[in-house]
Amino acid sequence: MRVCMLMTTFTPTSAAETLSVIQWALANEAPLEIIGHGSKRALGRPIQTEHTLDLSKLSGVMLYEPEELVLSARAGTPLAEIETLLAEHGQQLAFEPMDYAPLLGTQEGRGTIGGVLAANLSGPRRLKAGAARDHILGISAVSGRGEAFKSGGRVVKNVTGYDLSKAMAGSWGTLAAVTDVTFKVLPAAETETTLAVRGLLDEDAATAMSLALGSSAEVSSAAHVPYPAVTRIADGALGSDAATLLRVEGFGPSVDYRLRTLTDLLKNAGTIDTLAADLSRTVWRDISDCVPFADGSERPVWRVSMAPNEAHRMVMALRMQAACDAFYDWQGGLVWLRMEADPEAEVLRHLVKKSGGGHATLVRASHALRAALPVFEPQPPALAALAARLKQQFDPKGILNPGRMVPAAGSASLPPVHTEEATS
Amino acid sequence: MTGLVMPTPDTETMRRRAEIVADMRIIVPGEGVVDTVNEMRAFESDGLTAYRQLPLVVVLPETVLQVAKILKYCDERAIRVVPRGSGTSLSGGALPLEDAVLLVMSRFNRILEIDYPNRTVTAQPGVTNLGITHAVEQEGFYYAPDPSSQIACSIGGNVAENSGGVHCLKYGLTANNVLGIEMVLMNGEVVRLGGKHLDSEGYDLLGLMTGSEGLLGVVTEVTVRILKKPETARALLIGFPTSEQGGQCVADIIGAGIIPGGMEMMDRPAIHAAEDFVNAGYPLECEALLIVELDGPGVEVDHLIDKVEAIALANGSTTCRISQSEDERLAFWAGRKAAFPAVGRISPDYYCMDGTIPRKELPRVLAGMRALSEKYGLRVANVFHAGDGNLHPLILYDANIPGELDKAEDFGADILRLCVKVGGVLTGEHGVGVEKRDLMPEMFTEIDLDQQMRVKCAFDPQHLLNPGKVFPQLRRCAELGRMHISGGKLPFPDIPRF
Ligand SMILES: Cc1cc2nc3c(=O)[nH]c(=O)nc-3n(C[C@@H](O)[C@H](O)[C@H](O)COP(=O)(O)OP(=O)(O)OC[C@H]3O[C@@H](n4cnc5c(N)ncnc54)[C@H](O)[C@@H]3O)c2cc1C
Numbered sequence A: 001m002r003v004c005m006l007m008t009t010f011t012p013t014s015a016a017e018t019l020s021v022i023q024w025a026l027a028n029e030a031p032l033e034i035i036g037h038g039s040k041r042a043l044g045r046p047i048q049t050e051h052t053l054d055l056s057k058l059s060g061v062m063l064y065e066p067e068e069l070v071l072s073a074r075a076g077t078p079l080a081e082i083e084t085l086l087a088e089h090g091q092q093l094a095f096e097p098m099d100y101a102p103l104l105g106t107q108e109g110r111g112t113i114g115g116v117l118a119a120n121l122s123g124p125r126r127l128k129a130g131a132a133r134d135h136i137l138g139i140s141a142v143s144g145r146g147e148a149f150k151s152g153g154r155v156v157k158n159v160t161g162y163d164l165s166k167a168m169a170g171s172w173g174t175l176a177a178v179t180d181v182t183f184k185v186l187p188a189a190e191t192e193t194t195l196a197v198r199g200l201l202d203e204d205a206a207t208a209m210s211l212a213l214g215s216s217a218e219v220s221s222a223a224h225v226p227y228p229a230v231t232r233i234a235d236g237a238l239g240s241d242a243a244t245l246l247r248v249e250g251f252g253p254s255v256d257y258r259l260r261t262l263t264d265l266l267k268n269a270g271t272i273d274t275l276a277a278d279l280s281r282t283v284w285r286d287i288s289d290c291v292p293f294a295d296g297s298e299r300p301v302w303r304v305s306m307a308p309n310e311a312h313r314m315v316m317a318l319r320m321q322a323a324c325d326a327f328y329d330w331q332g333g334l335v336w337l338r339m340e341a342d343p344e345a346e347v348l349r350h351l352v353k354k355s356g357g358g359h360a361t362l363v364r365a366s367h368a369l370r371a372a373l374p375v376f377e378p379q380p381p382a383l384a385a386l387a388a389r390l391k392q393q394f395d396p397k398g399i400l401n402p403g404r405m406v407p408a409a410g411s412a413s414l415p416p417v418h419t420e421e422a423t424s
Numbered sequence B: 001m002t003g004l005v006m007p008t009p010d011t012e013t014m015r016r017r018a019e020i021v022a023d024m025r026i027i028v029p030g031e032g033v034v035d036t037v038n039e040m041r042a043f044e045s046d047g048l049t050a051y052r053q054l055p056l057v058v059v060l061p062e063t064v065l066q067v068a069k070i071l072k073y074c075d076e077r078a079i080r081v082v083p084r085g086s087g088t089s090l091s092g093g094a095l096p097l098e099d100a101v102l103l104v105m106s107r108f109n110r111i112l113e114i115d116y117p118n119r120t121v122t123a124q125p126g127v128t129n130l131g132i133t134h135a136v137e138q139e140g141f142y143y144a145p146d147p148s149s150q151i152a153c154s155i156g157g158n159v160a161e162n163s164g165g166v167h168c169l170k171y172g173l174t175a176n177n178v179l180g181i182e183m184v185l186m187n188g189e190v191v192r193l194g195g196k197h198l199d200s201e202g203y204d205l206l207g208l209m210t211g212s213e214g215l216l217g218v219v220t221e222v223t224v225r226i227l228k229k230p231e232t233a234r235a236l237l238i239g240f241p242t243s244e245q246g247g248q249c250v251a252d253i254i255g256a257g258i259i260p261g262g263m264e265m266m267d268r269p270a271i272h273a274a275e276d277f278v279n280a281g282y283p284l285e286c287e288a289l290l291i292v293e294l295d296g297p298g299v300e301v302d303h304l305i306d307k308v309e310a311i312a313l314a315n316g317s318t319t320c321r322i323s324q325s326e327d328e329r330l331a332f333w334a335g336r337k338a339a340f341p342a343v344g345r346i347s348p349d350y351y352c353m354d355g356t357i358p359r360k361e362l363p364r365v366l367a368g369m370r371a372l373s374e375k376y377g378l379r380v381a382n383v384f385h386a387g388d389g390n391l392h393p394l395i396l397y398d399a400n401i402p403g404e405l406d407k408a409e410d411f412g413a414d415i416l417r418l419c420v421k422v423g424g425v426l427t428g429e430h431g432v433g434v435e436k437r438d439l440m441p442e443m444f445t446e447i448d449l450d451q452q453m454r455v456k457c458a459f460d461p462q463h464l465l466n467p468g469k470v471f472p473q474l475r476r477c478a479e480l481g482r483m484h485i486s487g488g489k490l491p492f493p494d495i496p497r498f
């Protein structure tokens, strides 16, 4: 029997309270939407639940030992608070979490550490340092079965049992409500400088980036921002020529040396500018947060993850069929695309598949489009079935964020899981 | 552990052995099926040699299709399967079962693709860890995770164990260096997770598979990222009068924002054993010896060497040598690399443990180990991945003395309990296998373990793949799926809501 009541937002202040909310929801089969700050509600599939589990009051750093490179916090702790604390000790979350706020037109600087894990997001340094999933050491969580469990620990080297912490990364709150997280933290670089090769075509930029990444210069981020996207970076500080950007971080003398190596390597590729630390930081923050497409519109924006060196060819093929703007992070491994009008989901996904595989996520679009299209890449049948079985094992009654990643079982108004693989 | 209880052999499977062997020969024609006792001996144990068991039959498939057919066949008939790579597991992960097919992946030994622009190598799972580096080193690249067994262990086994090595402090474990896999589920379905792209899609099944010890699926292809070799590497060899000082030096190095390419520590018994064996020139009077390797561009390495040297002095180091040549750097490592065989020389047998602790607990854990050593009357030597707190105590014993193996195992279990007590874990890189299986409740509650087993249920609902490993007690998936619903009322006045 379903108890229908007014819309309720539960705001537990402890793991124990979180547990009792979920046990209540389970007993009444009342689905919950889990939010941290709700900063990414505009992302992923929109869901409709009567009740909300707001974890933002489950807040506070529980343990921070800089010399042990470890930090534990309750899941609702603001990311901003954690980043400030780390910065005070010259440390950081090396995966450089991004802020979707500019793109989605929401309030900047919001977001919780639990949300960072649930979305497994990362920024330009992902190329070298990995994503949130590479830095999570342990969690405590409450499953949709109404049981509090933990996984992992506080040490980096740990293979004791399955890595359920990683399973939370990118699960968008559909497996469990995470109540606390433990992350590995790392020293922040002493300084950084970015080398910019100007005026390259996408194809030449791809060559330059793979040359740079294949050198011993330890490039930590590599992006190519063509016109017009480049004009919006750092308030126009880069001008309007395409910029192929290579970030070098570390100890001062080492950064200087590696910049010389890169300059030497790329001297025939094009004109080279050097961006000093402050500008470099601004540039990478803007690339991270997809500022070039933060235009206040609802024009569809895709985030495509694919083999880095195939990206420019995929984009060229896409341009033959649809009007779009693009820029590339992660050496091309992350393509940001803004479509002029239609999202062209099928065309894009087909091209990605043909270009060595990967996946495309529709990160910005009107509510109607996000409800009608598979926002996340549809998976081949065997994999989709496996994912569904996993969900079933964590949340058998489907009470946690039903329909956030794929349409919830039995939801008639939403299209079925896309089965392109099965029919092709 | 000597009282290890394995799943009861299925009599029906045992009875139908001849038929199963014949069917395996149809699926894998030629030399790929081994069923004589003599030939099967080679597979009766892995790196944890205290345990031996002949399998039902050994099958060495060559194609993904054969793997899929074998698993489907076994799934339909409820026959157990134990996957095996090179058999170097130190936790008994590849220990056969009497009623199980031993699925050996060693014939999957080809590199499939080297892609320099994307910096990836795609290999079959039986390729050795070092084989990947060998395939790309002429272009100046390498594969970073470097277990000491890298000459023998397979990349498929590395994925199954989430193996680490000296370089993992700076460059990450297997999990951080694998981009994609192809695997076969127990029901014979073939799925691909990830690929050459950086973030794999949907749930992080790749993360779950890495370190799953052959219980979730059989890996048939692996794509890893490769890195350019650093321009230079130099090492410092630093001796301390106490392990506390050594430990503090490690903390201060990291506190100064330096993440060395490798940072290893040895205690006095290990130093002496290693020096006697390889004459590396180790200082014999110190209690703790630290090897710190810095890699990168020459200017960076020189800059950091100076900093590390200053930190070592400030912590009361009694000797500090800095490698002046590649030969000298390798000499510093020679003793550490030979530590296991060196200890093997001073004792008829040794038992290698693998706990991880928060680094600051090192003095407490070493003191605890000394006390336990006295209690059990067995010697212990320690090598230690100091940067990440991963301990490898080597317990010295003699298997020919009745009861000594039991004593060594009890001693080992007590060390691991101590690791958990100080905030650490049972295993850092060698896996749970059968060895630490029964200690899992030291770290996890029944609810924690049940949730892990439910992951298993999503992949292999009949518990046919590598049963008897990792989980102390196997519970049926139907039983695990049952819900105990409580808390139906809305009595929590203390929870704020609007
Ligand atoms: C300096 C700064 C840097 C930032 N960097 C990032 C960044 O790198 N990446 C990033 O994503 N955001 C970043 N943000 C912005 C923030 O808006 C993020 O979007 C944040 O990760 C999302 O957190 P949230 O709590 O708002 O998530 P929400 O939008 O509330 O939730 C996102 C998803 O995660 C789920 N979820 C949230 N919390 C939990 C939990 N405890 N357990 C289970 N599921 C949960 C939700 O159900 C939802 O599916 C940053 C903000 C600041 C101030």
Ligand SMILES: Cc1cc2nc3c(=O)[nH]c(=O)nc-3n(C[C@H](O)[C@H](O)[C@H](O)COP(=O)(O)OP(=O)(O)OC[C@H]3O[C@@H](n4cnc5c(N)ncnc54)[C@H](O)[C@@H]3O)c2cc1C
Pocket (backbone or CB within 6 Å): B046, B047, B082, B083, B084, B085, B086, B087, B088, B089, B090, B092, B093, B094, B105, B125, B146, B147, B148, B149, B152, B153, B154, B155, B156, B157, B158, B159, B160, B161, B162, B163, B164, B165, B166, B213, B214, B215, B217, B218, B219, B220, B340, B429, B430, B431, B466
């Ligand atoms: C001398 C020595 C030194 C060692 N040093 C280290 C070290 O420094 N760091 C470290 O981490 N480990 C070390 N080990 C342990 C061991 O080498 C690793 O665990 C290694 O990854 C095992 O690989 P393998 O191919 O031998 O696997 P096996 O021993 O054959 O199997 C190990 C586990 O993996 C599973 N498995 C194997 N192949 C597959 C596959 N294709 N698909 C699915 N499951 C599979 C098996 O079922 C088993 O559970 C050492 C071992 C020895 C003997």
